[in-house]
Amino acid sequence: MKGKIILLSSIVLATVGISAYAGPEQDRVAFQKFFHDKFPRTPKADFINGIYSIDAASREQWLEIEEFPPYEIAIEEGEELFNTSFKNGKSYADCFENDGKNSRKNYPYFDPKRAEVVTLELAINDCRVANGEEPLKYAKGKLAAISAYLSFVSRGERINVVIPDNAGALQAYENGKEFYYRKRGQLNFSCFDCHGAASGQRVRADRLSPALGHVSHFPVYRSKWGGMGTLHRRFKGCNEQVRAKGLNPQSQAYKELEYFLSYMSNGLEFNGPGARK
Amino acid sequence: MKSIMLSKYFASGLVTFTLGLCSACMAADQADFDALWNEANEKRKAAAAINYEWRDTGEFLETAKKEQAAGNHTVALALIAKALEQGSDALAQAEREKDLWQARVPK
Numbered sequence: 105m106k107g108k109i110i111l112l113s114s115i116v117l118a119t120v121g122i123s124a125y126a127g128p129e130q131d132r133v134a135f136q137k138f139f140h141d142k143f144p145r146t147p148k149a150d151f152i153n154g155i156y157s158i159d160a161a162s163r164e165q166w167l168e169i170e171e172f173p174p175y176e177i178a179i180e181e182g183e184e185l186f187n188t189s190f191k192n193g194k195s196y197a198d199c200f201e202n203d204g205k206n207s208r209k210n211y212p213y214f215d216p217k218r219a220e221v222v223t224l225e226l227a228i229n230d231c232r233v234a235n236g237e238e239p240l241k242y243a244k245g246k247l248a249a250i251s252a253y254l255s256f257v258s259r260g261e262r263i264n265v266v267i268p269d270n271a272g273a274l275q276a277y278e279n280g281k282e283f284y285y286r287k288r289g290q291l292n293f294s295c296f297d298c299h300g301a302a303s304g305q306r307v308r309a310d311r312l313s314p315a316l317g318h319v320s321h322f323p324v325y326r327s328k329w330g331g332m333g334t335l336h337r338r339f340k341g342c343n344e345q346v347r348a349k350g351l352n353p354q355s356q357a358y359k360e361l362e363y364f365l366s367y368m369s370n371g372l373e374f375n376g377p378g379a380r381k
Numbered sequence: 382m383k384s385i386m387l388s389k390y391f392a393s394g395l396v397t398f399t400l401g402l403c404s405a406c407m408a409a410d411q412a413d414f415d416a417l418w419n420e421a422n423e424k425r426k427a428a429a430a431i432n433y434e435w436r437d438t439g440e441f442l443e444t445a446k447k448e449q450a451a452g453n454h455t456v457a458l459a460l461i462a463k464a465l466e467q468g469s470d471a472l473a474q475a476e477r478e479k480d481l482w483q484a485r486v487p488k
Binding site for chain 1: 437485486
């Protein structure tokens with residue numbers, strides 16, 4: 105009898121355990137609710153503005169910066185590069201439909217044939233390589249400029265990452281999720297420690313931004329960098345701030361992190377490129 | 382005269398002995414250094430393989446090599462000790478986080 109009770113209890117617990125996690129969509133709902141509850145005065149759609157959605161003083165400064173946005177030069181450079189033909193006579197327009205307009209919303213996605221996450225920056229370099237050109241460096245420079253242009257002409261489109269019914273896609277999502285919540289580095293912080301649990305709190309003179317909407321405004325012109333940088337450049341910088349060894353932009357781990365983080369912000373608008381401190 | 386000759390032989394022998402001893406010491410220092418450096422580097426690589434390497438570990442190891450080459454054996458060993466500790470801590474952190482991360486996921 106005792107054995108039967110233990111067996112029954114195990115089955116019930118296992119069933120509860122399985123049904124308690126319904127997958128990415130359940131994660132997204134809980135993730136967004138966490139930030140909506142933490143910052144109840146911030147309109148839901150405003151999280152795309154990062155720290156400026158929760159810090160009134162910084163927002164005022166940022167709005168002044170936005171009058172003459174420092175990323176404008178990158179948009180112009182990116183547009184010129186986008187419309188410059190490759191040596192074979194083709195151009196980026198042959199890779200991105202509708203001359204690149206609204207293309208930002210198509211990334212990141214999981215490509216089952218390649219069994220990997222494809223980001224906008226990876227697609228830009230794929231386009232170059234397919235047309236006989238050398239790939240660009242991923243963190244800044246020309247690639248960030250092209251990404252800035254494509255983001256600019258996609259403003260207002262909604263983040264809509266789809267996790268297809270594919271074991272590889274779900275694994276990529278789970279890997280990104282695990283990376284996000286795991287503590288790492290000598291200071292023993294996870295991404296979520298700073299940008300979830302402690303978001304809104306001060307680190308020296310600055311407040312920590314909420315993770316919801318983080319991906320919407322990249323690439324960004326960052327005053328600290330004195331130039332443009334991609335989302336993966338920021339990932340690497342964040343990792344090194346907690347004294348973990350930063351990974352290479354477009355490494356598998358960072359692509360999967362972007363996949364997870366973008367899914368968490370589904371429904372919000374793309375408003376990149378942005379300007380940050 | 383004979384005592385002067387003896388002294389010269391003695392002095393010469395002493396210098397040879399000392400040099401030999403120093404050379405043996407240096408070889409032992411280098412062997413110690415190499416063994417510890419390799420051990421620390423293996424830990425660093427093991428942590429890196431699971432994306433858990435800490436930021437400064439590699440730099441400690443590179444600086445240790447330079448210090449050793451400059452003859453600063455004690456400084457070099459101290460740097461390796463730091464790298465070893467960081468490698469062990471990083472691996473322990475990765476192991477600890479295997480389950481702990483799930484408690485941070487908003488429910």
